[in-house]
Amino acid sequence: MRFATIRAEDKKVILLDQTALPEKTVYNSYTDYCDMIEAIKRLEVRGAPAIGIAAAYTLALAAETRVDITLDQLRKVMIDVACEVKNARPTAMNLFWGVDRVMAAAQKYNGDSLDEYRHLFWGEADAILEEDKAMCQAIGLHGAGLLPDRCTILTHCNAGALATGGIGTALGVIYTAAEMGKQITVYADETRPLLQGARLTCWELMQNGIDVTLITDSMAGYLMSLAKIDAVIVGADRITNNGDVANKIGTYSLAVLAGVHNIPFYVAAPASTFDLKMDHGLEIPIEQRRAEEVTCGFGKRTAPEGVKVFNPAFDMTPHELVSAYITDTGVRPGGRK
Numbered sequence: 001m002r003f004a005t006i007r008a009e010d011k012k013v014i015l016l017d018q019t020a021l022p023e024k025t026v027y028n029s030y031t032d033y034c035d036m037i038e039a040i041k042r043l044e045v046r047g048a049p050a051i052g053i054a055a056a057y058t059l060a061l062a063a064e065t066r067v068d069i070t071l072d073q074l075r076k077v078m079i080d081v082a083c084e085v086k087n088a089r090p091t092a093m094n095l096f097w098g099v100d101r102v103m104a105a106a107q108k109y110n111g112d113s114l115d116e117y118r119h120l121f122w123g124e125a126d127a128i129l130e131e132d133k134a135m136c137q138a139i140g141l142h143g144a145g146l147l148p149d150r151c152t153i154l155t156h157c158n159a160g161a162l163a164t165g166g167i168g169t170a171l172g173v174i175y176t177a178a179e180m181g182k183q184i185t186v187y188a189d190e191t192r193p194l195l196q197g198a199r200l201t202c203w204e205l206m207q208n209g210i211d212v213t214l215i216t217d218s219m220a221g222y223l224m225s226l227a228k229i230d231a232v233i234v235g236a237d238r239i240t241n242n243g244d245v246a247n248k249i250g251t252y253s254l255a256v257l258a259g260v261h262n263i264p265f266y267v268a269a270p271a272s273t274f275d276l277k278m279d280h281g282l283e284i285p286i287e288q289r290r291a292e293e294v295t296c297g298f299g300k301r302t303a304p305e306g307v308k309v310f311n312p313a314f315d316m317t318p319h320e321l322v323s324a325y326i327t328d329t330g331v332r333p334g335g336r337k
Contacts, residue, residue, distance in 0.1 A: 001161045002207050006045060006053055008126065011064055013057045017044050018162055022203040033062035033081065040088040040095075043194070047163020048237045048273055049132050052094030055085050056102045056125035063118045071114050078106060090285040091246055091314050093238035097272045098128060129165045135270040135328035136166030143173030143233070143268055143326040149182050151230045154220060156189045157248035158200040159235025159268060169268040170233040171204065173326060178210060186212040187229065189220060191248060193293045193311065217250050224261040232258045233326075236269040243319030243335055244281030249312055255321035259336065267317075267334070268326040281316035289313050 003025070005016050013036060017026040028044065030036050036058040039045055045054045062081040066074065082099050089095055105124045109117055147153075153174060160171030167175050178184045186205060191197035198214055205212040215223060223229055232254055238246040245251070245267050258265040278284060291309035295301060303309075322334030 001167060003161070005050055005162050006057070006129070006165060008057055008060070008122065008129075011061075011122070013054070013061060015039060015045050015054070016162070018046060018200060019044055021162075022199050031061060031064075033058050033065060033085075036061055037085060037088050040085075046196070047158060047160075048092040048094040048235065049135075049164040049169065049270060050162070051089060051092045052098035052272065053125070053129050053132060053165050055088070055095045055098040056121075056128045058085050059099065059102050060118075060121035060125045063121045069114075071112065071117055074114065074117065075106070078103065089287060091237050091287045093273050093275045094270075101128065132164055132270070133166035135272075136161075136164050136168055136172045137176075138328040139169050139268050139270065139326055140167060140172035140176030142328075142331050143266065144177035144180055144182070146264070146266065146324070146326070146331065147173070147177050147182060147184070147231060151177065151182060152185045152187065152228060154187045154189070154223070154229045154232045154254070155201060156197060156217075156232075156234050156251055156254055157191045158196045158204065159233075160201060160204045162200050162204055163235065168204075169235045169270065169326075170266075171201070173233055173266075173268055174205075174210060175208065184210065186210055187220075187223060188212055188214055189217045189250065189254075190214060191250060192217055193297055195297075196248065217253075220254055221257045224257055224263060229258075229261075229263055231264045231266060233266045233268055236267050236273050237314060238278075238284055239267070239269060239274045239325065240278040240280050240284065241274075241276045242280050243322060243325070244284070245317040245319070245322060246281060246284045246286070246314045247317065249315050252315040252317045252321075255317045258323075259321055264323040265321060265334075265336065266324055266326055267322050270328045281318065284314075284316060286316070287313040 160168035295303040319335035
């Protein structure tokens with residue numbers, strides 16, 4: 001990759017500001033965990049795996065913020081901070097997974113050194129980042145094997161390097177297939193209302209030399225009817241025990257359209273995205289976002305003052321519409337026959 005989405009150095013966390021793309025490439029440096037929480041909320045860092053990594057580093061920053069504190073006091077403070085971080089965004093499973101993993105490691109510490117305890121948070125966050133890179137590589141390899149030598153893929157939102165610590169999930173499959181010598185072309189939905197497909201996926205694919213064409217969300221069905229698409233590959237923010245998938249709003253529509261046109265619909269996600277405590281998708285909390293994202297997108301009013309707005313950030317795709325799940329541990333069959 002020609003960029004790094006998230007990294008840490010000298011007890012600072014550095015994020016590629018995705019709200020500035022594609023016009024500017026801006027890296028912001030954070031030392032305050034409260035600022036990191038706000039960065040997660042305003043989508044400066046987004047994508048389920050990247051949010052999980054960011055959550056882990058947010059805890060590491062929080063452990064550093066209080067100088068005059070005892071170890072026992074800091075332990076109690078970190079429990080409260082963990083709750084704050086979990087409240088940043090309610091849908092992405094990886095955020096909760098990242099927080100719980102770091103806190104579980106902290107709870108196992110039985111020493112008496114404040115410095116060691118603080119270092120533990122950084123070490124666990126670093127480990128999550130490195131593991132995510134390896135998981136992305138594995139997802140890419142497993143997914144690339146599903147694709148023919150010549151393949152046109154439709155993707156939605158951004159499930160690439162910008163959304164992870166590595167090469168991405170859905171886009172990781174694309175990058176790996178291209179590296180294998182397969183002739184890969186991509187259509188990217190713009191992904192209303194925040195245009196993550198237009199702003200982020202197209203920028204990222206072009207940075208890495210992948211042939212990509214941008215379409216509006218409403219063009220996908222017509223494109224499929226013209227036999228232009230060989231496979232749909234998307235990421236996921238949470239997958240329940242029965243295989244239902246929460247992902248960016250518009251994913252469900254693509255799954256329905258893919259089924260009608262007999263096109264494989266693949267979901268690419270690491271094992272950490274699976275929430276085995278939830279039986280089905282109706283249990284997934286769906287984040288509701290501000291009306292202004294729809295009525296005043298990017299600073300220009302496009303709807304009448306006072307109009308009512310329904311703006312869920314995600315939708316739920318039933319497992320019956322999924323052809324297969326591409327994970328770091330292998331390909332799991334979906335519920336689509």
